[in-house]
Amino acid sequence: MKFRTVAGPVALALVLAGLPGCGIMKFSPSEPSAKDGIAAGNAAYDKKDYATACRELSKAGAAAGAETLTRAGTACARDGGMKAQQAFTAALSANAGFAPAMEGLGLEAFAAGDVLRARDMLEAAARAGGTDPRAALALGDAYLLSGQCDKALAAYQEARKRDASFAPAGARLDAVRLACGARKPTPVGANGSPAALVPSAPAGPGPAAGSPPAAGKEAGKPKAAPKTIDLNDI
Structure with a gap:
């Protein structure tokens, strides 16, 4: 009797398992x-x-x-x-004057493509005594994107001054000198501002000061707008 009592449920389970849809049930994941x-x-x-x-x-x-x-x-x-x-x-x-925080905000703004905000923040960081060479490099890039070669070169020089082993600064300097032409720094002003970089004077004698302009050249002709440089070309 015990065998029949156990065998009945087992047989019923086997029959049900063989019926369509009565096999192992699968539930959709929660x-x-x-x-x-x-x-x-x-x-x-x-x-x-x-x-x-x-x-x-x-x-x-x-x-x-x-x-x-x-x-x-x-x-x-x-x-x-x-x-x-x-x-x-x-x-x-x-601390509103904390230079590293200004540098961080400037670098984030530059990475996001907000060049003007990056320039303003990185300039403020430099005035506050910032020391991060990456910030000086980004400031140079911001200047370069607006065609300000003189300021870009000064910023790249500052980046290399902050860290002589910072390779991107040296690479930028070499490339921008070729793109913008040879430059040389002017003496530091009395107010202690960084030396501005100006085009080197042409070799050989030139016209004396106050002499009239050469024939065929218009006096007072407006200068061409600064050349905009693509950083991808450097």
């Missing part, structure tokens, strides 16, 4: 699908919630495609940049 994660990440990106967008889109995997994964990278970069800006701003709230 976690959201990859498609839901991508949708959530894109929605967060549109709301500029880059931390959430970075987290959700980064989990999409290779099957999501290059566009989604590239957006994930952009979100992660912007999340880091925003957090850095918040930290530097908090530092300046504690």
Whole structure:
């Protein structure tokens, strides 16, 4: 009797297992699908919630495609940049004249493509006694993008002065001297401002001071606008 009592349920289980739809039941996972994660990440990106967008889109995997994964990278970069800006701003709230925080904000602004804000912040950092060679290099790049070769060269020289082993400064100096022409520094002014770089005088004798302009040349002709240089060419 005991055997029949046990065998009955076992046989019933075997019969049910053989019926269609009565095998091992599969349940859908409780976690959201990859498609839901991508949708959530894109929605967060549109709301500029880059931390959430970075987290959700980064989990999409290779099957999501290059566009989604590239957006994930952009979100992660912007999340880091925003957090850095918040930290530097908090530092300046504690000490408005703290040069390293100004340099940090200037570098972040330059990386984000805000060249004018980067220039203003990096100039303020230099006046406050900044010592980061990367900040001086970025300031030189900001000047160069607006065609201000003299100021760019002075900034690159300052970057190399801050760290003689900082290779990008030397490379920029060599390339910009070729692009902008030979330059030489003028003496430092009485106010202690950095020496400005001016074009070197042409070799050989020239017309005496006060002599009339050479024939065929118009007096008072306006100078050409500064040449804008692409950093990608350097």
